[in-house]
Amino acid sequence: MTDHKTLSQLSGELESGKLTARALVDEALERAQGSANQGDVAFISIDADTIRAEAESIDKARAEGNAPSPYAGIPVSIKDLFDVKGQVTAAGSTILASNPPAAKDAEPVARLRAAGFIPFGRANMTEFAFSGLGMNAHYGDPASPWQRGVGRVAGGSSSGGAVSVAEGIVPLTLGTDTGGSCRIPAACCGIVGYKPTAVRVPQDGTVELATSLDSIGPLGNSVDCCARAFGVLAGGPPTAPEPRDVSSLRLGVLKNYVLENMDQTVAAAYEAALDALAKAGATLEDVTFDPLDRMPEINARGGLVTAEALRFHKGRLAQHEAEFDQRVSKRIRRAETQEEGEYDRILLARREMIDQAEQVFAGYDAIVMPTIPIVPPKFEDVASDDGYTRNNLLLLRNPSVGNWLDRCAISLPVTPDLSAPVGFMLMGVPGNDEALFACAFAAEQAFAPLRT
Structure with missing residues (x-):
């Protein structure tokens, strides 16, 4: 059964013979049909025959x-940015949909496949990964499982993958994160999303957005799921987090920049999460990092993301702009307003801020903040250009700090499944992803009473 079980639970059932890979993918395929579990918008395409054949091959090998x-034998949905051998990589667009199928797997997909995970469907996403809302004008808009009848964004850009996990279709999805694209949908859908230190997972065979900030990570049902998947993606074994007592954690609670415009629901859940950590014995210390207050000025004309996206898409815009989602093309073209030398100045400002953060954050196991400051916006609230822009910036603001500072970061759910989803983010030391998983695993235990 795929329904919200962890990788460890599923692997135990597979190893014991209680479950077969074929039965597992058959159920996932059944759950992915139609709108009941949002399979119709969570996936752009699913090659059921290939999936079943791979499952049968794994059952024989076992x-x-x-x-x-x-x-x-465990199925994992694959964001439409990644090459999968024999499939077209459209990156959520129609422009690339006529490209020839990929000749080989992207390296992250190849590593998952080598461990026996089964690539399961091309997960829907924001076109070219350029939005934190997760909507797609061509393939439909995945929705947060919360208040499905109302209709709220799933978060982006890895929206379809997050929904495929949250709806219990698959236990894991492979996403990318340039400004929060693993953690935003995790927060909006009530699951765990991980952004590794960028260099830890190779990006070969992945459609880029902004190479200075892109990273590749998993979304799953638990910290343990993401830790084990990260181990494989980073070229090692699927390793569980190191056990660590909550009382050993020293956490910096970021007080500036990330708390502005926070709604009451998120504020209450965030304070409850901090209180749970404190009661469990964690050391919480307020920390201010003033350089972050410069971020709106630095990104006034789109910053690194739009500059690098324009460089990558300039030819496509010249030939196929009418085929773009206009909300995406409009944002990319913001880079055309940047001044001469601005890109290099932004790179320098980033380097300086990374160095400053290393000094200010020294001694903390992690820096914590709300993943996003608001509950998932309603689709009707992002229908206008102003509503789209305002909410998109709000959802991207906090998670993008981790990309900007080149750090690893993880979002954990801190509210019950049937209530408004709220994410709690821990940001770790660059390169020391394993230590962050240990912190997050300890925090997850402290948050357990909040989730019931």
Whole structure:
């Protein structure tokens, strides 16, 4: 059964013979049909015949004692940015949909496949990964599972993948994160989303957005799921987080920039999460990082993301602009307003801020903040250009701090499944992803009473 089980639970059932890979993917395929679990908008395409054949091959290998790992046979949805051999990589667009199929897997996909995970469907996403809302004008708008009848954004850009996990279709999805695209949808959908230190996971075979900020990470049902998936993506074994007592954590509670315009629901849940950590013995210390207050000025004309996106898409805009989602093309073209030398000045400002953060954040196991400051916006509230822009900036603001400072970061859910989803973010030390997982695993235990 795929329904919200963890990788460890599923691998145990597969190894014991209680479950077969074929049965697992058959159920996932059934749940992915139609609108009941949003399969119709969570996925752009699903190659059911190939998925079933791969599952049967893994069942045969396991019966012969040759399964590549205990996780062999577990389906994982793949964001439409990644090459999967034999499939077209459209990046959520119609412009690339006529491209030839990929000749080989992207390296992250290849690593998952080598461990026996089964690539399951091309997950929907914001076109070219350029929005934190997760909407797609061509393939439909995945919605947060919360208040489905009302209609709220799933968060982006890895929206379809997050929904595929939150709706219980698959236990894991492979996403990308340039300004929060793993953590925003995790927060909007009530699951865990991880942004690694960028250099830890290779990006070969992935459609870029902004190479200075792009990173690749998993979204899953638990910290343990994301830690094990990260181990594989980083070229190692699927490793569980190191056990750590909450009382050993020293956490910096960021007080400037990330708390502005926070709604009452998020504020209450965030304070409850901080209180839970404090009661469990964690050391919480307020910290201010003044350089962050310059971010609106630095990004006034789109910053690094739009500059690098324009560089990558300039030819496509010249030939196919009418085929773009106009909300995406309009944002990319903001880079045309940047002044001469501005890009280099932004790079310098980033380098200086990274160095400053290293000094200010030294000694903390993690820096914490709300993942996003508001509950998932209603679709009707982002229908206008002003509403779209305002909410998009709000959802991107906090998570993008981790990309800007080149740090690893994780979003954990801190509210019950049927209530408004709120994410709690921990941002770790660059390169020390394993230590952040240990912190997040400890925090997840402290948050357990908040989720019931």
